Amino acid sequence: MLIKGISASPGIAIHKAFLYVKEEVEVLSTLVEDVEKEIKRLEDALAASKEQLESIKEKAVAELGPEEAEIFEAHIMVLEDPEFATSMLAEIQENKYNAEFAVQTVTERLKQIFEMMDDDYFKARAADIQDVGTRVLNNVAGIENVDISSLDEDVIIIAEDLAPSDTAQMDKNHVKGFATDIGSRTSHTAIMARSLEIPAVLGLGNITSTVKNGEPLILDGQAGIVILNPTEEELAEYQEKKTAYESYVQELATLKEQPGETLDGHRVELVGNIGSPNDVEGVLRNGGEGVGLYRTEFLYMDSDTMPDEETQRIAYEKVLESFEGNVIIRTLDIGGDKKLPYLPLEEELNPFLGLRAIRLCLKETDMFKTQLRAILRASVKGNAHIMFPMISGVTEVILAKSVLKEVMTELDAEGIDYDRDIKVGIMVEIPSAAVTADIIAPEVDFFSIGTNDLCQYTLAVDRMNQQVSYLYDPLHPAILRLIKNVIDASHAHADIFTGMCGEMAGDPLAVPILLGLGLDEFSMSASSIPLAKKIMRSMRFEEAQKLAEEALHLATGEEVKELVRKKLDALDIVVM
Numbered sequence: 299m300l301i302k303g304i305s306a307s308p309g310i311a312i313h314k315a316f317l318y319v320k321e322e323v324e325v326l327s328t329l330v331e332d333v334e335k336e337i338k339r340l341e342d343a344l345a346a347s348k349e350q351l352e353s354i355k356e357k358a359v360a361e362l363g364p365e366e367a368e369i370f371e372a373h374i375m376v377l378e379d380p381e382f383a384t385s386m387l388a389e390i391q392e393n394k395y396n397a398e399f400a401v402q403t404v405t406e407r408l409k410q411i412f413e414m415m416d417d418d419y420f421k422a423r424a425a426d427i428q429d430v431g432t433r434v435l436n437n438v439a440g441i442e443n444v445d446i447s448s449l450d451e452d453v454i455i456i457a458e459d460l461a462p463s464d465t466a467q468m469d470k471n472h473v474k475g476f477a478t479d480i481g482s483r484t485s486h487t488a489i490m491a492r493s494l495e496i497p498a499v500l501g502l503g504n505i506t507s508t509v510k511n512g513e514p515l516i517l518d519g520q521a522g523i524v525i526l527n528p529t530e531e532e533l534a535e536y537q538e539k540k541t542a543y544e545s546y547v548q549e550l551a552t553l554k555e556q557p558g559e560t561l562d563g564h565r566v567e568l569v570g571n572i573g574s575p576n577d578v579e580g581v582l583r584n585g586g587e588g589v590g591l592y593r594t595e596f597l598y599m600d601s602d603t604m605p606d607e608e609t610q611r612i613a614y615e616k617v618l619e620s621f622e623g624n625v626i627i628r629t630l631d632i633g634g635d636k637k638l639p640y641l642p643l644e645e646e647l648n649p650f651l652g653l654r655a656i657r658l659c660l661k662e663t664d665m666f667k668t669q670l671r672a673i674l675r676a677s678v679k680g681n682a683h684i685m686f687p688m689i690s691g692v693t694e695v696i697l698a699k700s701v702l703k704e705v706m707t708e709l710d711a712e713g714i715d716y717d718r719d720i721k722v723g724i725m726v727e728i729p730s731a732a733v734t735a736d737i738i739a740p741e742v743d744f745f746s747i748g749t750n751d752l753c754q755y756t757l758a759v760d761r762m763n764q765q766v767s768y769l770y771d772p773l774h775p776a777i778l779r780l781i782k783n784v785i786d787a788s789h790a791h792a793d794i795f796t797g798m799c800g801e802m803a804g805d806p807l808a809v810p811i812l813l814g815l816g817l818d819e820f821s822m823s824a825s826s827i828p829l830a831k832k833i834m835r836s837m838r839f840e841e842a843q844k845l846a847e848e849a850l851h852l853a854t855g856e857e858v859k860e861l862v863r864k865k866l867d868a869l870d871i872v873v874m
């Protein structure tokens with residue numbers, strides 16, 4: 299059976315399915331007669347939980363390092379806290395409750411105590427208590443905790459969706475593909491799959507209820523399909539495709555040391571998007587010259603507490619030290635679908651139109667200043683650029699720059715060194731900023747077009763909603779015109795460059811058009827760099843300009859795609 303989804307990360311995987319579905323235990327409150335038996339059930343569950351956590355921690359230390367493993371140490375501490383286990387035992391002994399109810403009651407009670415504390419650190423412990431409570435509950439109920447941190451064989455993960463914490467824990471040696479019920483090309487699972495270079499198909503509807511654990515699968519990330527229980531012929535066909543794809547990737551890799559340059563010497567910058575210092579290796583391996591987007595929110599999201607200045611400085615320095623080229627560090631983009639457990643925000647009716655990114659930072663100025671201090675302190679280690687996200691107009695740029703100025707004055711007073719000429723730019727991802735790029739230009743050193751959001755806001759298409767994903771089209775004439783407007787506005791000033799860090803920058807059908815429109819910098823998932831480079835190195839700049847000019851006169855994105863497809867065919871470029 300073939301199921302069609304959204305192509306999220308290229309490559310072919312032929313492996314068994316591994317169902318990663320978090321089952322919920324239905325907890326009923328009953329009174330037990332055999333108290334001893336119930337206590338034994340609880341004690342066994344506590345012991346099993348400890349064993350599981352110890353082994354996950356050991357693996358995390360070995361594979362991800364001690365910092366990433368800290369979370370599991372915190373979980374073990376919760377488990378070993380006498381208040382935790384003793385209170386559960388008391389619920390059974392004194393109130394004769396069943397073990398499930400005892401675990402749930404105590405977890406809930408302790409969680410609430412921590413949630414009510416003023417201190418951010420203790421507040422965050424509430425999430426740990428919940429995690430550990432769920433683990434113990436699953437063990438009491440005999441539900442096997444699905445664990446993807448340590449797998450015995452190569453698998454394709456089947457899940458509803460994958461949270462950043464899931465991908466952080468995942469056994470990267472054995473996970474060879476993702477297939478999920480929900481998600482889109484620009485959802486974080488997709489971005490993560492591309493940065494890990496794992497083939498992925500998302501938005502498959504209900505793959506989690508269609509596939510059985512251990513069932514053989516074929517996943518074609520480029521075609522966006524999953525084949526369940528493939529026939530011998532299908533297996534042979536895809537094995538051949540897989541081999542062809544691997545040699546195609548190898549051939550592209552030979553361009554690694556070459557610059558992003560057209561046949562007639564028009565040079566652009568080809569850089570990578572990263573979410574953490576761990577992604578640097580992929581960018582370097584694929585020949586990226588620098589970083590066009592460092593999504594710093596993952597540093598905040600992967601932590602139980604607000605990362606302090608020192609933690610941030612160390613992460614930023616690691617990235618800066620890895621590149622001679624530019625490293626664009628985007629300030630915190632939280633809000634929308636991204637939340638921080640330790641930063642409670644009011645519920646919003648339209649979170650994507652709400653208190654997100656720079657809007658939140660301009661409200662929470664202490665948090666913002668801590669990040670700016672960390673970036674500035676790290677800036678002496680490389681070619682740091684600061685980028686503000688979700689800018690809607692020039693006023694926000696001026697406000698954000700005034701906070702930056704304050705931080706610089708503080709560092710001056712403290713005698714701390716930083717790059718005084720640090721370049722400051724904005725993401726152009728709201729249509730109002732794209733339209734007024736000429737007004738904003740004098741205030742910035744660069745623009746970086748964020749097409750993931752620019753499309754959602756211009757076309758009024760929620761980037762996560764599959765029902766309207768057919769309308770999500772970066773090659774829509776409205777988007778092309780906005781892009782042109784931004785590039786032209788920046789080029790009217792000698793020192794300003796325009797880059798793009800939305801997923802469109804790495805789309806082979808967009809690259810020739812963007813090149814022709816005069817985009818100066820292309821920032822993309824590491825694995826997209828080689829093909830984008832090959833396309834650029836196969837064309838003359840004039841050719842690309844002519845193509846862009848033609849595209850601007852077309853009525854639909856489909857027509858633009860057709861035009862580019864023909865061009866790539868003529869250039870003998872295969873997109874696999």
Ligand code: PEP
Nearest residue numbers: 727748749750751799800
């Ligand atoms: C964008 O919106 O295009 C972008 C690069 O930012 P993010 O995907 O993190 O919202």
Ligand code: MG
Nearest residue numbers: 727748750751
């Ligand atoms: Mg964005």
